[in-house]
Each structure stands twice: as C-alpha cells, then as structure tokens.
Amino acid sequence: AFYGKGGIGKSTTSQNTLAALSDLEQKILIVGCDPKAVSTRLILHAKAQDTILSLAAEAGSVEDLELDDVMKIGYKDIRCVESGGPEPGVGCAGRGVITSINFLEENGAYDGVDYVSYDVLGDVVCGGFAMPIRENKAQEIYIVMSGEMMAMYAANNISKGILKYANSGGVRLGGLICNERKTDKELELAESLAAMLGTRLIHFVPRDNIVQHAELRRMTVIEYAP
Structure with missing residues (x-):
C-alpha cells in the first residue's frame, strides 16, 4: 500500500x-482509496474512473453491482x-474504503493477481483509511513524503498507525519514498x-518536469518516455 499526505504525489508515484x-x-x-479518485487515471488514460460508491448510489446499493x-x-x-x-460534507470517506474492499473480496477481485496495491489518503488515518493496515489487507506500507514539514508530520502519523497494528497482523513499514520538492537539505531530512x-x-x-509532461497526457513516465 502507498500512503502519504494529500498532493504529495503518492498516486503518481504508485502508478509509475x-x-x-x-x-x-x-x-x-x-485499489484507489482516495475520495479524489485519481489513483488509476494514468493507467487508464482517463480523467477519473467511476467509483464503487458513485455506481452503488446509481444502482441502489453495492449488492446491485x-x-x-x-x-x-x-x-x-x-x-x-x-x-x-461521498459528496463533500456528507458521510464518511473511510467507510467507503471499507465497503469497497469488502465488495472486492466477496466478488473475487483478488483472484489470479500477483500484486494488489492500495493507494490511500494519509492525512487522516481514520478507521476506514487504516483498513489496509488494520485488517492485514496490505503486507508492506510505503509512505510517500517530502522534506516539507507537513509531509513528514503525516508520515510520522501513518507510522504510528502501522505500529499499532504491526503486532496483531503481518503489516510492516516497507520504507519511505521521498518526492523531491526542492526544500533545503531535503535528502538529509528524509534520511x-x-x-x-x-x-x-x-x-x-x-x-x-517529464513527470508533469506525462501527467498532462494522462500517462506514466515509463509509457510516455520509455
């Protein structure tokens, strides 16, 4: 699973x-676990994929999907x-993550897959967003961060969440991935x-800038400039 502060580049990093x-x-x-639904757009070459929650709302319930x-x-x-x-100001996004993962398990989405990647918003490690950590859905957590204070603060909070559940399950912190933001002594801070x-x-x-060039074309770097 990839966790990180909103806007830090975790979706771009994970998709690449x-x-x-x-x-x-x-x-x-x-499995995109971010209300912004941008976890798959570079892979699909699309604006944003229809989400489980929005499709469930149209169909009536998740069971109808x-x-x-x-x-x-x-x-x-x-x-x-x-x-x-959910719509801004209504409901709980973390609850949506729980509903979605349960739906995928019940419908055999994980069959025949070598790797499952969860792309998770890490500003708030609430119960729903912590589900890949809490219920042993993910074996390794990678935190995307930078040398900026709030990105490191979020990384520290996410690590606390991992520590809380590490003893009861198999989840481990795989390491940090630093997305350079050109702050002073960024590499030293990350290390x-x-x-x-x-x-x-x-x-x-x-x-x-090649990352931005690829993103504008809704592509990963490896596809845009192999």
Whole structure:
C-alpha cells in the first residue's frame, strides 16, 4: 500500500511504480482509496474512473453491482478500481474504503493477481483509511513524503498507525519514498526521519518536469518516455 499526505504525489508515484512492475509480466490490481479518485487515471488514460460508491448510489446499493461494473483494465492489463467517497460534507470517506474492499473480496477481485496495491489518503488515518493496515489487507506500507514539514508530520502519523497494528497482523513499514520538492537539505531530512522511524529511505525521486509532461497526457513516465 502507498500512503502519504494529500498532493504529495503518492498516486503518481504508485502508478509509475506499478507500470514498471507490469512491464515485468506481473499481474496487478490497483485499489484507489482516495475520495479524489485519481489513483488509476494514468493507467487508464482517463480523467477519473467511476467509483464503487458513485455506481452503488446509481444502482441502489453495492449488492446491485457486478465486478465488471467497477473494474476497468488499463496499461499492460492492470486492473483498476476506485472506492471513491461521498459528496463533500456528507458521510464518511473511510467507510467507503471499507465497503469497497469488502465488495472486492466477496466478488473475487483478488483472484489470479500477483500484486494488489492500495493507494490511500494519509492525512487522516481514520478507521476506514487504516483498513489496509488494520485488517492485514496490505503486507508492506510505503509512505510517500517530502522534506516539507507537513509531509513528514503525516508520515510520522501513518507510522504510528502501522505500529499499532504491526503486532496483531503481518503489516510492516516497507520504507519511505521521498518526492523531491526542492526544500533545503531535503535528502538529509528524509534520511533522518527514516532513521528515527526505524526504517529506510527506499528512493529519493528527483524533481523532473517529464513527470508533469506525462501527467498532462494522462500517462506514466515509463509509457510516455520509455
């Protein structure tokens, strides 16, 4: 699972990582757990995928949906699902994550998949957003952060959530991924935070405009400029 502060680039980072994995002939399912529903758009070359919650609202309930209604196939046959969220100010987005994951399990979405990736909003580690951590849905959590204070604050909070459930389940913090924002001493700050959390800095992603160029075309970098 990929966690991180809103706007930090976790959806872009996760989709680029998964596109590279799919080039290695791995079968992948992406489960977007962010109300913005932007976890799959680079894979699908689309604006935003219809979400489980919005489709359920149209159909009447989640029980009225079929797996084919909510799952789209994108780049290199990557399977894509977005849980979505309620209208702003109404309901609980975390509850939507729980509903969506339960629906996917009941309908066999995980069959024949090598990797399942959860792309999760990490500003608020409430019960719903913590579900991949709490109920052993994810084995490894990667936190996307930068040298900015609030991004590191969110990373620390997410780590607390992982620690809370690590003993009761198999979930572990895989490491930090630093998305460079050109702040002062960013690499040193990221390495220092990783050391304090007892983890490692997996990768320091240098800022490069090619990522934005690819995003404008709704593509991953590996597809846009292989």
